[in-house]
Amino acid sequence: MVNDTISDMLTRIRNANLVKSQTVSVPLTRISQQICQILEKEGLIHSFRISFSSDPLEKNTKQISEKNLNSQEKQLILFLKYKGTEKKPCITNLRRISKPGLRIYANHKEIPKILGGMGIIILSTSRGIITDREARFQKIGGEILCSIW
Known part of the structure:
Protein backbone atom coordinates (compact mmCIF):
# COMPACT_ATOMS: atom_id res chain seq x y z
CA MET A 1 0.00 0.00 0.00
CA CYS A 90 -1.70 17.70 -23.06
CA ILE A 91 -0.20 17.42 -19.58
CA THR A 92 3.29 18.90 -19.78
CA ASN A 93 4.18 18.74 -16.11
CA LEU A 94 2.70 17.60 -12.80
CA ARG A 95 4.12 18.69 -9.47
CA ARG A 96 3.12 17.67 -5.95
CA ILE A 97 3.21 20.73 -3.69
CA SER A 98 1.81 19.79 -0.27
CA LYS A 99 3.38 16.55 0.91
CA PRO A 100 2.66 14.35 3.95
CA GLY A 101 5.85 15.63 5.61
CA LEU A 102 5.22 19.30 4.81
CA ARG A 103 1.68 20.53 4.35
CA ILE A 104 1.20 23.80 2.43
CA TYR A 105 -1.91 25.90 3.04
CA ALA A 106 -3.02 29.16 1.42
CA ASN A 107 -5.99 31.48 1.61
CA HIS A 108 -7.69 32.66 -1.59
CA LYS A 109 -5.36 35.68 -1.91
CA GLU A 110 -2.16 33.60 -1.55
CA ILE A 111 -2.97 30.90 -4.13
CA PRO A 112 -0.20 31.14 -6.78
CA LYS A 113 -0.91 31.31 -10.51
CA ILE A 114 0.81 28.71 -12.69
CA LEU A 115 2.14 30.02 -16.04
CA GLY A 116 0.10 33.20 -15.68
CA GLY A 117 -3.13 31.27 -15.28
CA MET A 118 -2.50 28.72 -18.05
CA GLY A 119 -1.93 25.86 -15.61
CA ILE A 120 -4.14 24.73 -12.76
CA ILE A 121 -3.60 24.18 -9.07
CA ILE A 122 -5.73 21.59 -7.30
CA LEU A 123 -6.70 22.39 -3.72
CA SER A 124 -8.35 20.46 -0.94
CA THR A 125 -10.85 22.79 0.73
CA SER A 126 -13.76 22.54 3.12
CA ARG A 127 -15.98 22.36 0.01
CA GLY A 128 -14.08 19.48 -1.57
CA ILE A 129 -11.30 19.17 -4.14
CA ILE A 130 -11.41 22.22 -6.45
CA THR A 131 -9.20 24.20 -8.85
CA ASP A 132 -7.47 27.48 -8.06
CA ARG A 133 -9.93 29.46 -10.21
CA GLU A 134 -12.93 28.06 -8.33
CA ALA A 135 -11.23 28.74 -4.98
CA ARG A 136 -10.54 32.37 -5.91
CA PHE A 137 -14.12 32.81 -7.16
CA GLN A 138 -15.60 31.28 -3.98
CA LYS A 139 -13.00 33.14 -1.86
CA ILE A 140 -11.91 30.06 0.08
CA GLY A 141 -8.45 28.68 0.77
CA GLY A 142 -7.15 25.25 1.57
CA GLU A 143 -4.30 22.80 1.17
CA ILE A 144 -2.47 23.11 -2.15
CA LEU A 145 -2.25 19.51 -3.38
CA CYS A 146 -0.57 19.79 -6.80
CA SER A 147 -0.01 21.92 -9.87
CA ILE A 148 -0.61 20.74 -13.43
CA TRP A 149 0.27 22.43 -16.73
Whole structure:
Protein backbone atom coordinates (compact mmCIF):
# COMPACT_ATOMS: atom_id res chain seq x y z
CA MET A 1 0.00 0.00 0.00
CA VAL A 2 1.31 3.41 -0.97
CA ASN A 3 1.26 6.09 1.73
CA ASP A 4 0.92 9.09 -0.60
CA THR A 5 -1.71 8.17 -3.20
CA ILE A 6 -1.65 11.59 -4.88
CA SER A 7 2.11 11.44 -5.56
CA ASP A 8 1.71 7.88 -6.82
CA MET A 9 -1.07 8.96 -9.18
CA LEU A 10 0.92 11.92 -10.54
CA THR A 11 4.00 9.73 -11.06
CA ARG A 12 1.98 7.11 -12.95
CA ILE A 13 0.48 9.79 -15.23
CA ARG A 14 3.93 11.35 -15.81
CA ASN A 15 5.48 7.97 -16.69
CA ALA A 16 2.60 7.07 -19.02
CA ASN A 17 3.00 10.42 -20.82
CA LEU A 18 6.72 9.78 -21.30
CA VAL A 19 6.08 6.48 -23.09
CA LYS A 20 3.00 7.94 -24.87
CA SER A 21 0.64 5.35 -23.42
CA GLN A 22 -3.08 5.70 -24.16
CA THR A 23 -4.21 4.44 -20.74
CA VAL A 24 -2.88 4.37 -17.21
CA SER A 25 -4.31 2.57 -14.19
CA VAL A 26 -4.32 4.12 -10.72
CA PRO A 27 -5.58 2.62 -7.45
CA LEU A 28 -9.06 3.94 -6.73
CA THR A 29 -9.39 6.42 -3.87
CA ARG A 30 -11.92 9.18 -3.36
CA ILE A 31 -9.26 11.89 -3.83
CA SER A 32 -7.84 10.35 -7.02
CA GLN A 33 -11.35 10.08 -8.45
CA GLN A 34 -12.05 13.76 -7.69
CA ILE A 35 -8.71 14.79 -9.23
CA CYS A 36 -9.59 12.79 -12.37
CA GLN A 37 -12.94 14.59 -12.58
CA ILE A 38 -11.09 17.92 -12.50
CA LEU A 39 -8.58 16.75 -15.15
CA GLU A 40 -11.45 15.64 -17.40
CA LYS A 41 -13.37 18.89 -16.86
CA GLU A 42 -10.24 20.96 -17.67
CA GLY A 43 -9.65 18.92 -20.86
CA LEU A 44 -6.32 17.41 -19.81
CA ILE A 45 -7.51 13.79 -20.18
CA HIS A 46 -10.14 12.22 -22.45
CA SER A 47 -12.02 10.33 -19.76
CA PHE A 48 -11.69 7.85 -16.93
CA ARG A 49 -13.58 4.83 -15.65
CA ILE A 50 -13.59 2.48 -12.67
CA SER A 51 -12.45 -1.11 -13.27
CA PHE A 52 -12.39 -4.15 -11.00
CA SER A 53 -9.17 -5.58 -12.46
CA SER A 54 -5.65 -4.32 -12.99
CA ASP A 55 -5.81 -4.99 -16.76
CA PRO A 56 -7.43 -1.98 -18.50
CA LEU A 57 -8.20 -3.95 -21.68
CA GLU A 58 -9.89 -6.85 -19.91
CA LYS A 59 -13.66 -6.84 -20.22
CA ASN A 60 -15.49 -7.44 -16.96
CA THR A 61 -17.70 -10.15 -18.48
CA LYS A 62 -17.00 -12.76 -15.81
CA GLN A 63 -19.60 -13.55 -13.21
CA ILE A 64 -18.46 -11.58 -10.17
CA SER A 65 -19.65 -12.89 -6.84
CA GLU A 66 -19.94 -10.68 -3.76
CA LYS A 67 -16.96 -12.37 -2.09
CA ASN A 68 -14.84 -12.09 -5.26
CA LEU A 69 -15.79 -8.41 -5.67
CA ASN A 70 -14.34 -7.50 -2.27
CA SER A 71 -11.09 -9.37 -2.92
CA GLN A 72 -10.44 -7.62 -6.25
CA GLU A 73 -8.63 -4.31 -6.24
CA LYS A 74 -10.57 -1.45 -7.80
CA GLN A 75 -8.62 0.59 -10.33
CA LEU A 76 -9.20 3.93 -11.97
CA ILE A 77 -8.40 3.76 -15.70
CA LEU A 78 -7.41 7.12 -17.21
CA PHE A 79 -7.48 7.68 -20.97
CA LEU A 80 -4.76 10.23 -21.69
CA LYS A 81 -5.03 12.98 -24.28
CA TYR A 82 -2.39 13.90 -26.87
CA LYS A 83 -2.10 16.78 -29.38
CA GLY A 84 -1.24 16.55 -33.06
CA THR A 85 0.37 13.83 -35.12
CA GLU A 86 3.51 13.92 -32.96
CA LYS A 87 1.39 12.90 -29.95
CA LYS A 88 2.49 15.70 -27.64
CA PRO A 89 0.90 15.16 -24.23
CA CYS A 90 -1.70 17.70 -23.06
CA ILE A 91 -0.20 17.42 -19.58
CA THR A 92 3.29 18.90 -19.78
CA ASN A 93 4.18 18.74 -16.11
CA LEU A 94 2.70 17.60 -12.80
CA ARG A 95 4.12 18.69 -9.47
CA ARG A 96 3.12 17.67 -5.95
CA ILE A 97 3.21 20.73 -3.69
CA SER A 98 1.81 19.79 -0.27
CA LYS A 99 3.38 16.55 0.91
CA PRO A 100 2.66 14.35 3.95
CA GLY A 101 5.85 15.63 5.61
CA LEU A 102 5.22 19.30 4.81
CA ARG A 103 1.68 20.53 4.35
CA ILE A 104 1.20 23.80 2.43
CA TYR A 105 -1.91 25.90 3.04
CA ALA A 106 -3.02 29.16 1.42
CA ASN A 107 -5.99 31.48 1.61
CA HIS A 108 -7.69 32.66 -1.59
CA LYS A 109 -5.36 35.68 -1.91
CA GLU A 110 -2.16 33.60 -1.55
CA ILE A 111 -2.97 30.90 -4.13
CA PRO A 112 -0.20 31.14 -6.78
CA LYS A 113 -0.91 31.31 -10.51
CA ILE A 114 0.81 28.71 -12.69
CA LEU A 115 2.14 30.02 -16.04
CA GLY A 116 0.10 33.20 -15.68
CA GLY A 117 -3.13 31.27 -15.28
CA MET A 118 -2.50 28.72 -18.05
CA GLY A 119 -1.93 25.86 -15.61
CA ILE A 120 -4.14 24.73 -12.76
CA ILE A 121 -3.60 24.18 -9.07
CA ILE A 122 -5.73 21.59 -7.30
CA LEU A 123 -6.70 22.39 -3.72
CA SER A 124 -8.35 20.46 -0.94
CA THR A 125 -10.85 22.79 0.73
CA SER A 126 -13.76 22.54 3.12
CA ARG A 127 -15.98 22.36 0.01
CA GLY A 128 -14.08 19.48 -1.57
CA ILE A 129 -11.30 19.17 -4.14
CA ILE A 130 -11.41 22.22 -6.45
CA THR A 131 -9.20 24.20 -8.85
CA ASP A 132 -7.47 27.48 -8.06
CA ARG A 133 -9.93 29.46 -10.21
CA GLU A 134 -12.93 28.06 -8.33
CA ALA A 135 -11.23 28.74 -4.98
CA ARG A 136 -10.54 32.37 -5.91
CA PHE A 137 -14.12 32.81 -7.16
CA GLN A 138 -15.60 31.28 -3.98
CA LYS A 139 -13.00 33.14 -1.86
CA ILE A 140 -11.91 30.06 0.08
CA GLY A 141 -8.45 28.68 0.77
CA GLY A 142 -7.15 25.25 1.57
CA GLU A 143 -4.30 22.80 1.17
CA ILE A 144 -2.47 23.11 -2.15
CA LEU A 145 -2.25 19.51 -3.38
CA CYS A 146 -0.57 19.79 -6.80
CA SER A 147 -0.01 21.92 -9.87
CA ILE A 148 -0.61 20.74 -13.43
CA TRP A 149 0.27 22.43 -16.73
